[in-house]
Amino acid sequence: MNEDHDRIEKLLAGYVLLGLSGEDAVEADRLLSEHVPSCPRCRDQVAGFQAVAGDLALAVSPVPPPDLLLPRIRRGVAETPVRRRNRASLVAVAAGVAAIVGLAGLSVQLGGRVSRTEQQRGRLLAAMEALQQPGTSPVSLESQGQTAAGLVEVSGPGLQRMYVIGRDVPMPSLGHVYQLWLGTRGTFVRVEDGAFVPEDGLVLLELTVDTGRYDEILITEERMGDVPANPSHLGHTWHAFLAQPEAA
Amino acid sequence: MQADDRLDLELHRRVSEGDRQAFEGLYRRYAPAAYGLALRVTGQDSLAQEVVHDAFLALWRAPEAYDPGRGPFRSFFLSLVHHRAVDTVRREERLRKRAERASNLERGTGEDVAEEVVEDAYLSTRRKEVREALRTLPPDQRTVVELAYFGGYTQAMIAEELGIPVGTVKTRTLAAMRKLRRALYRED
Numbered sequence: 010m011n012e013d014h015d016r017i018e019k020l021l022a023g024y025v026l027l028g029l030s031g032e033d034a035v036e037a038d039r040l041l042s043e044h045v046p047s048c049p050r051c052r053d054q055v056a057g058f059q060a061v062a063g064d065l066a067l068a069v070s071p072v073p074p075p076d077l078l079l080p081r082i083r084r085g086v087a088e089t090p091v092r093r094r095n096r097a098s099l100v101a102v103a104a105g106v107a108a109i110v111g112l113a114g115l116s117v118q119l120g121g122r123v124s125r126t127e128q129q130r131g132r133l134l135a136a137m138e139a140l141q142q143p144g145t146s147p148v149s150l151e152s153q154g155q156t157a158a159g160l161v162e163v164s165g166p167g168l169q170r171m172y173v174i175g176r177d178v179p180m181p182s183l184g185h186v187y188q189l190w191l192g193t194r195g196t197f198v199r200v201e202d203g204a205f206v207p208e209d210g211l212v213l214l215e216l217t218v219d220t221g222r223y224d225e226i227l228i229t230e231e232r233m234g235d236v237p238a239n240p241s242h243l244g245h246t247w248h249a250f251l252a253q254p255e256a257a
Numbered sequence: 258m259q260a261d262d263r264l265d266l267e268l269h270r271r272v273s274e275g276d277r278q279a280f281e282g283l284y285r286r287y288a289p290a291a292y293g294l295a296l297r298v299t300g301q302d303s304l305a306q307e308v309v310h311d312a313f314l315a316l317w318r319a320p321e322a323y324d325p326g327r328g329p330f331r332s333f334f335l336s337l338v339h340h341r342a343v344d345t346v347r348r349e350e351r352l353r354k355r356a357e358r359a360s361n362l363e364r365g366t367g368e369d370v371a372e373e374v375v376e377d378a379y380l381s382t383r384r385k386e387v388r389e390a391l392r393t394l395p396p397d398q399r400t401v402v403e404l405a406y407f408g409g410y411t412q413a414m415i416a417e418e419l420g421i422p423v424g425t426v427k428t429r430t431l432a433a434m435r436k437l438r439r440a441l442y443r444e445d
Contacts, residue, residue, distance in 0.1 A: 026402065026406050064387050065339075065402070067380065067387045067388075068388050184341065208324065
């Protein structure tokens with residue numbers, strides 16, 4: 010066991026220094042999604058190594074950036090729409106086919122975590138209420154990676170809102186976030202405000218969007234801060250076909 | 258938690274609410290460190306500017322990517338800068354041309370060559386601690402860490418550069434990271 014952990018920790022040390030390539034990089038990604046989340050020793054080691062990697066930056070002398078850099082960044086900030094920002098927008102819930110049951114059960118089971126803010130509880134209740142509206146249905150997203158994590162999408166006709174709910178969702182690769190896409194006939198558009206990272210493996214994303222216009226949903230890993238025009242299809246991905254509204 | 262870490266948390270919280278003044282507060286605190294790091298890794302002023310520009314805009318666009326439960330903001334942000342700098346170097350395929358510069362890594366990590374920058378006392382103190390921790394590593398361990406972190410080399414490239422097996426690079430890297438962690442965080 011110790012010998013195996015030595016092997017794992019060698020990979021993790023190389024990972025945080027961005028020194029892995031080839032099979033080692035693939036194996037580290039697998040470990041980070043499958044082994045590390047459930048191994049206290051490795052979780053602690055990754056956190057410790059990442060802190061060291063962050064501090065290593067300080068070994069280099071600071072250099073005043075060129076005067077023109079801040080105005081450039083200000084222009085970029087001004088061109089970026091200020092979206093409704095809310096750190097507490099990612100919450101808990103269940104995955105799997107019995108989403109309604111799971112939601113109810115987990116709202117109790119994860120009570121301590123959910124009650125960290127009333128806002129989180131509010132989103133959880135909103136998702137549950139949405140599931141009870143006529144025509145609303147949960148859709149399980151199928152993982153296309155080697156992970157047991159589950160994500161469910163909830164939407165319905167007239168709801169003008171969708172929820173993405175998940176648990177045991179691995180962290181995206183360093184410097185990346187997950188991005189939500191909606192598609193029609195294989196062509197995907199990036200969902201504004203659809204970038205997210207799990208919190209302790211848990212996700213509850215609430216988005217104002219009319220899913221009736223789309224027939225597919227896709228979640229990909231994208232570089233943090235990028236505004237990609239097309240899905241990268243790198244790293245973890247989830248996909249599902251959305252149920253079409255029944256004809257009246 | 259250090260007072261500086263608490264200030265970072267507060268600034269980050271305000272950035273999450275769209276506060277531009279707080280964003281510029283984080284820029285003033287971290288731009289010199291970020292630019293120094295990006296310049297070291299990329300070796301080019303124009304590339305370093307792109308890296309720092311992109312990193313700060315990434316922070317503005319997705320502040321939720323930082324989870325305070327996973328460590329100080331400083332570590333998160335400088336790791337982001339480092340990640341982008343290494344990505345840039347690899348994308349530009351300039352690694353092989355920088356072998357000469359990589360062999361001269363000692364200069365910048367141990368000496369203050371541009372310390373006219375005014376920075377917070379805590380950062381300055383931490384900088385000394387990090388340099389001291391690096392200095393106490395055995396030279397062979399320090400070299401693999403510096404080639405990976407500041408040179409943007411993969412472990413396979415380090416093995417080739419130093420003429421040693423990849424397994425040895427991995428062993429030295431782990432030993433170095435464990436020692437650095439103990440030195441910087443006083444942990445087992």
